[in-house]
Amino acid sequence: MKTKSLLATATAAAALLALSGCVPNASSSSDTAAITVDSTADDCVVSASTATSGTLTFSVTNSGDQVTEFYLLADDGLRIVGEVENVGPGISRDLVVQAQPGDYFTVCKPGMVGDGIGKAAFSVTGDRVELAGDLQDQVDAAAANYVAYIKDQVAQLVVGTQTFVDAYLAGNDDEARALYATTRANYERIEPVAESFGDLDPAIDFREADVAEGDEWTGWHRIEKDLFPPAAADNGGVEYTPLTSDERSYYAEKLVADTQLLADAVNAADYTVSIDAISNGAIGLLEEVASGKITGEEEIWSHTDLWDFQANLEGARVAYEGVRDIVEEKDPELVTTIDERFASLETLLAGYGSLDDGFVYYTDLTPDEVKELADGVSALSEPLSQLTATLVG
Structure with a gap:
């Protein structure tokens, strides 16, 4: 028998503090050189496959003809560590995340439907870092990631x-x-x-x-x-x-x-x-x-x-x-x-x-x-x- 509804909508912020913390999307890159992402109609080209732990900026450019999304996924390929959506053709947007050491995947989703294209392994090395921002910032960002x-x-x-x-x-x-x-x-x-x-x-x-x-x-x-x-x-x-x-x-x-x-x-x-x-x-x-x-x-x-x-x-x-x-x-x-x-x-x-x-x-x-x-x-x-x-x- 079906269980009663357990995952109800609410107006309060939620928490999804995963293996990596995510900070809100920024409109410009951080001080560290951005990792570029080119989302085309049939590929998702990321300029690097490794990075050092800490604040990472993915600069996503849409070279295709459909609105696209870019995801950084956890090692199970399901949990979303960070995502940037509604990137129109010819537009660039940044995804900024606090990345902990571990294995991840990158993927683009032209048309914002389906399971995406160009899924590739991405690894983060170095030491574990303290998450940026206070708990509420982490809660707000994590809630957005779970909804994503x-x-x-x-x-x-x-x-x-x-x-x-x-x-x-x-x-x-x-x-x-x-x-x-x-x-x-x-x-x-x-x-x-x-x-x-x-x-x-x-x-x-x-x-x-x-x-x-x-x-x-x-x-x-x-x-x-x-x-x-x-x-x-x-x-x-x-x-x-x-x-x-x-x-x-x-x-x-x-x-x-x-x-x-x-x-x-x-x-x-x-x-x-x-x-x-x-x-x-x-x-x-x-x-x-x-x-x-x-x-x-x-x-x-x-x-x-x-x-x-x-x-x-x-x-x-x-x-x-x-x-x-x-x-x-x-x-x-x-x-x-x-x-x-x-x-x-x-x-x-x-x-x-x-x-x-x-x-x-x-x-x-x-x-x-x-x-x-x-x-x-x-x-x-x-x-x-x-x-x-x-x-x-």
């Missing part, structure tokens, strides 16, 4: 959903089945966000069992059942009737439209998140795993629950990392425990596959393997459930 992460995941979801729907409507069911689980990963990473917008999550992601009698069942799982039709024994003893062409069009077009409504909501000028909502989002994503993925109930027709599991875990990690530094000052032992149990569960799940290469289907897991995964989720959920109280207490 949400926008990025939803933007990728919009493009991926359209590609999936195109295959489905063309009757290319094998292609649609292949795209189903990986496309949904962008949604599963930020699922509590959709839940915060009232009817959007029910329209996009309700399972058949979640739908009240008399309500319309739409979204991903309605199409899932059509792509992975059940035997009569698994369908209440009734032979499944495939959707007609018109019905396919209706559900596909509605999924696209509802996904665009989600994109519109997170791109609203006043959209932000509160500090407790970020930590509660991490907790909520683990609850999603425990209540649906680990039981095999989420993807009851396709059995792709481990793909969802991985995406939920990645989203929880991103949200947790956002408040980790604040919590560490208050309760370092709690952070050590959460770090260890995140790593343990990630390693355990990796033994069954990956989003890139695919996972084993839920129905291929033995009862002992399901129990081991469930135990790993429980072990992480217990200390993670203390996160918000420690953060705001």
